[in-house]
Amino acid sequence: MTPIVLGVEGLTLTAAERDFLSDAKPWGVILFRRNIDSPHQLARLTEAVRAAGVAHVLIDQEGGRVARLGRPHWRVMPRPAAFAALYARNPALGLAACRLNHRLCAHDLHAVGIDIDLAPDLDVARETTFWAHGDCRTFGRTPAPVAALGRAACDGLLAGGVLPVIKHMPGHGGATEDSHTDLPVIDLDAEVLAAVDFAPFAALADMPAGLIAHVDYPGLDPARRPATFSPKVIGGAIRGRIGFDGLLLTDDLFMDALTGSYEDRIAGALAAGCEMPLFCHGDLRARARAVAAVPPPPAETAARIARAEAAIAPPEPFNADAAARDLAEMLAPVWSLEDEDWEETAFNPRLSLQG
Numbered sequence: 001m002t003p004i005v006l007g008v009e010g011l012t013l014t015a016a017e018r019d020f021l022s023d024a025k026p027w028g029v030i031l032f033r034r035n036i037d038s039p040h041q042l043a044r045l046t047e048a049v050r051a052a053g054v055a056h057v058l059i060d061q062e063g064g065r066v067a068r069l070g071r072p073h074w075r076v077m078p079r080p081a082a083f084a085a086l087y088a089r090n091p092a093l094g095l096a097a098c099r100l101n102h103r104l105c106a107h108d109l110h111a112v113g114i115d116i117d118l119a120p121d122l123d124v125a126r127e128t129t130f131w132a133h134g135d136c137r138t139f140g141r142t143p144a145p146v147a148a149l150g151r152a153a154c155d156g157l158l159a160g161g162v163l164p165v166i167k168h169m170p171g172h173g174g175a176t177e178d179s180h181t182d183l184p185v186i187d188l189d190a191e192v193l194a195a196v197d198f199a200p201f202a203a204l205a206d207m208p209a210g211l212i213a214h215v216d217y218p219g220l221d222p223a224r225r226p227a228t229f230s231p232k233v234i235g236g237a238i239r240g241r242i243g244f245d246g247l248l249l250t251d252d253l254f255m256d257a258l259t260g261s262y263e264d265r266i267a268g269a270l271a272a273g274c275e276m277p278l279f280c281h282g283d284l285r286a287r288a289r290a291v292a293a294v295p296p297p298p299a300e301t302a303a304r305i306a307r308a309e310a311a312i313a314p315p316e317p318f319n320a321d322a323a324a325r326d327l328a329e330m331l332a333p334v335w336s337l338e339d340e341d342w343e344e345t346a347f348n349p350r351l352s353l354q355g
Contacts, residue, residue: 001008001025001026001027001055002024002025002026002027002291002294003027003275003276003277003294003296003297003301003305004026004027004028004266004276004277004278004279004290004291004294005026005027005028005029005030005058005249005276005277005278005279005280006021006024006026006028006029006030006279006280006287006290006291007029007030007031007032007048007280007281007282007287007316008029008031008035008045009034009281009283010034010035010126011034011035011036011041011045012044012048013049013052014043014050016284017284018048018052020284020287020288021049021052021053021054022052022053023260024287024288025053025054025292026054026177026291027054027055027056027276027305028054028055028056028057028058028116028276029049029054029057029058030055030057030058030059030060030118030278030280031045031046031057031058031059031068031114032060032068032280033068036068036069036319039073039074039111039112042069042112042113043111043112043113045155046112046113046114047113047264049113050113055233055309056115056116056163056309057113057114057115057116058116058117058118058165059109059114059116059117059118060115060117060118060119061077061105061108061109061114061117061118061119062077062079062080062118062119062120062121062137063078063079063080063082063101063119064077064078064080064081064104064137064156064340065079065137066081066137069108069109069112074108074341075104075108075324076085076337077101077104077105078101078331078335078339078340079137079339079340080120080121080137080138080139080149081138081139082331082334082335082339083097083098083101083152083336084138084139084140084145084149084319085147085334086330086331086333086334086335087139087140087145087148087149087245088145089333089334091145091148093330094145094149095148095149095152096152096330096332097327097331098149098152098153098156098283099152099153099156099159099163100156100193100323100326100327100330101153101156101327102119102120102135102152102153102154102155102157102160102164103156103157103159103160103318103323104156104320104323104327105117105119105157105160105162105308105322106156106157106158106159106160106161106162106315107160107315107318107320107323109160109162110160110161110162110315114120114162115161115162115163115312116162116163116165116209116312117157117158117162117163117164117165117313118165118167118184118211118249119153119164119167119285120139120149120150120153120154120164120166120167121137121138121139121167121168121172122138122139122146122147122150122166122167122200122201122204123137123138123146123168123171123172123173123197124138124140124141124142124143124146124171124173124196124197124199124200125140125141125173126141126173126174128174129173129174129175130310134343138173143195143196143200143203144199145257146199146200147199147203147204149201150166150200150203150204151188151203151204152311154166154207155205156216158313159315159316159318160315160316160318161312161313161315162312163208163209163308163309163311163312164207164209165210165211165213165249166201166204166207166209166210166211167210167211167213167251168211168212168213168215168247168251169188169201169210169211169212169213169227169238169242169244170193170197170198170201170212170213170217170220170227170233170237170238170242171193171196171197171200171201171211171213171221172184172215173196173197173199174186174193174197175213175215182256182257183214183215183216183226183257183258184213184214184215184216184257185215185216185218186215186216186217187218188217188219189219190219190237191218192219193217193219193220193237194195194237194241198237198241200244201238201242201244202242202243205242205243205244205245205246206246207244207246207309208247208304208307208310208311209247209248209249210238210244210245210246210248210249211246211248211249211250211251211278211306212227212228212233212234212238212248212249212250212251212274213227213228213251213255214226214227214251214255214257214258215227217230217233220232220233220236220237221233225272226257226258228251228258228268228272228274229248229254229258229268229269229271229272230272231271231273233272234248234272234273234274235273239273246304246307246308247275247276247290247301247305247307247308248273248274248275248276248304249275249276249277249278249333250269250274250276250277250278251278252264252278252279252280252281253266253269253277253278253279253280253290254279254280254281254282262279262282262286262289262290263290263291263292263293265267265277266279266290266293266294267293267322270294271297274293275297275301275304275305277290277294
């Protein structure tokens with residue numbers, strides 16, 4: 001097994017990809033919309049991936065705009081702000097709805113052979129937060145509801161046989177730029193970060209897997225290295241103050257927040273303390289170069305991989321149709337399908353995180 005997560009090109013594996021995966025044996029393959037057409041097609045793709053010797057299939061299924069499975073073949077998964085709005089009215093109901101929503105998500109994922117979800121997002125939003133992490137992707141603007149709803153989301157996923165991956169450690173909520181295109185700078189004092197941004201991750205530090213942010217934190221690393229390449233951020237903040245001892249994944253190493261060759265990005269991430277690089281794009285030659293740059297996992301990483309895998313249990317008994325009806329009733333005061341008719345902006349007054 002090679003401790004790396006790779007993307008694949010299309011709706012089916014090419015013969016060359018199948019042979020490559022069989023030789024490389026990456027720990028996981030991550031799927032995007034380019035890989036998804038219908039439940040039958042997706043199940044066949046994940047079967048082919050596993051037949052090639054890949055242990056796990058990953059996806060980003062947060063809800064709202066970040067949902068790879070959606071209409072017309074899958075139910076619409078509400079954005080996290082819907083649960084924040086319900087939690088503000090009735091905390092117990094908000095938590096129950098959030099857990100049930102993620103149990104339904106796990107049901108959908110498990111049915112097509114996906115066993116790891118890069119969710120929930122535990123970033124604490126601010127008024128200046130880049131919009132995708134503000135009204136859209138986060139559970140709130142204060143740590144306590146983000147932590148509580150994040151725990152409910154993880155519980156729902158785990159009950160359905162899907163491993164959650166908490167993100168974006170140690171906190172992306174202060175960013176005003178999109179790390180897909182730029183390196184965000186969160187120039188906040190370490191104590192402010194610890195009190196606000198670290199807090200939800202610390203509350204869920206027992207989770208078996210987490211994903212790091214491609215963000216520059218001058219208050220944590222005066223050398224101005226992105227967190228992905230920073231031993232100070234990983235050792236001091238994530239492993240230290242947050243107390244996270246689970247498997248640490250990178251965000252996609254293809255993102256424009258980072259610079260350097262494929263090999264340099266992988267080497268920098270591993271040297272800093274990341275353990276599972278995500279190399280989500282690129283042609284077959286690029287993926288082969290990425291695999292070649294990853295050494296066998298050290299004993300500590302292998303132990304964390306084993307703990308993460310042990311958390312993936314068979315799904316508990318579940319009536320998805322009844323659960324979907326119950327969830328719609330719970331969310332009716334704060335959310336409807338029309339709230340997920342996406343335009344260029346994610347702002348929705350009914351689901352605003354203000355207040």
